[in-house]
Amino acid sequence: MSPNNYIYHEEAGLFPRAKGLCCRRISKTKILGVLLFVAIALFILMLSSPHYDLMNQKDDSGMKRHVLPKVTDYWGPASRPGHGSRFSDDIQNNIPVHKKTDLRQRLPQCLIIGVKKAGTGAMVQYLKLHPDIVIADKELNFFDYERNFKLGFDYYKSLMPPSYEGQITMEKTSNYFHNKDTEWRVYSMNTSMKMILLVREPIARAVSDYLQRKLKDKTTKELTPSFEELIIRPKNGKINEGYPGIRPSFYYKHMLRWLKYFPLAQIHIVDGDNLVRNPYEEVHAVEKFLGLPHLITPDRFVFSDKKGFYCMSIDGFNGTRQEQCLSRGKGRKHPDIDEGVMEMLTDLFRPLNKQFYKLIGRKFDW
Known part of the structure; x- marks a missing residue:
């Protein structure tokens, strides 16, 4: 065989001298072809990699483009809106991208424990405007109903809306505060639980409670005794x-x-009367209590002359703001109460209110 058909590797210091070791001569054309094939294959593999994001490449200005994923990217076919989805419509697309991970159900880190007819429903709707808060859609009565509590914490967690890592899961049941045993049951689940308590002038709250009870049963409301009789x-x-x-x-x-069971620092008290007059002020204080950025801005609250109280300004699907008010049951006119009964109630609550002020280190205009 002609020696021109072989290449001998005898470069000093690189390979041992062994004239018997050789390989066939490879043309430059073939070498270039192989290199081109390998380069194309690597490029295709890079594009198909799940960690490669074309949208995050640098543009001509050298700045990185940053595009948030859509919430629908996390929905399977069976959980899309309109298909029995358990996802809340309140999950917005303005959650920081680093928090859009680990979507699952969690036990609540904060409870709205009451009190009934002091603005708990309004507070829930206001807090739903915050992208870092998810709240159960209804009152679950887990801690105040023994039969529910016996079902265990896994059952309770199964009732919670899904949340991303970094969001705060909340639940509101307005009967928790005044029902016995709820406090130690909450403590048994989470000793670090944060709680939001709304209070209101006690007599007005009691009248509002009576009115709701009366109107709740449409068939017997006309037979309900007066507030004074009860x-x-x-x-x-x-x-x-x-x-x-x-x-x-x-x-x-x-x-x-x-x-x-809990230090006062873990219970944030909201002035329910001020929530009606100045909802932004009270919601801002709740954001601070929860350690959240102040993302619920004053322009989210719009006073309605027709309703006589504040409504919310929410983001519409077409990019505009839309007004959304609380349910019809809010802002009902109270019946006139006998002056003698009002005086008796005032005498009853006066010393209790003073003790309450001293206990929490705060005074209200009651």
Whole structure:
């Protein structure tokens, strides 16, 4: 065989001298062809990699383009809106991208524990405007109903809306604050639980509670006794402190139980009366309490002359703002209460209110 058909590797210092070792001569054309094939294959593999994002490449200005993924990217076919989805419509596309991970159900880190008819429903709707908060759609009565509590924390977690890592999961049941045993049950689940408590002038709250109870049953509301008949014991003419509509207003007594398990620093108290007059101020304080950025801006609250209270300005599907008000049941006109009964209720609540102020280190205009 002609020696021109072989290449001998005898370069000093690189390979040992062994004239018997050789390989066939490879043309430059073939070498270039192989290199081109390898380059094309590597390029195709890079484009198909799940970690390669063309949108994050640098543009001509040298700045990185940053595009948030859509919420629908995390939905399977069975969980898209209109197909039995358990995802809340409140999950917006303005959550920081680093938080759009680990979407799953979690136990709540914060509870709205009451009180009933002090603005808990309004607070829920306002807090849903914050992208870092997800709230269960209805009252779950997990801690105040023994039969629900016995089902366990895994059952409770299964009722929560899915949340991303970094979001705060919340639940509101307005009966938690005034029902016994709820405080130690909450403590048994999470000793670090944060709680939001809304309070309101106690007599007005009791009247509003009565009105809701009366209107709730449409068939018997005309037969419901008056507020005065229910609140006064016929035998002795004294206040019926056992009436369910008045019991939640004994803030001092209920607060004593909660403070046996939780420090006051874990319970944020909202002025329900001020929530009606200035919702932004109270919501801003809740954001601070939860350690969240202040993303619910004043322009989110629009006063409605027709309703007589503040409504919300929400983002519409077409990029514009739309007004959304609370349910029809909000802002009902209260019935006139007998002056004598009002005086008796004032005398009842006056010392309790003072004790409550001292207990929490804060005073209200009651």
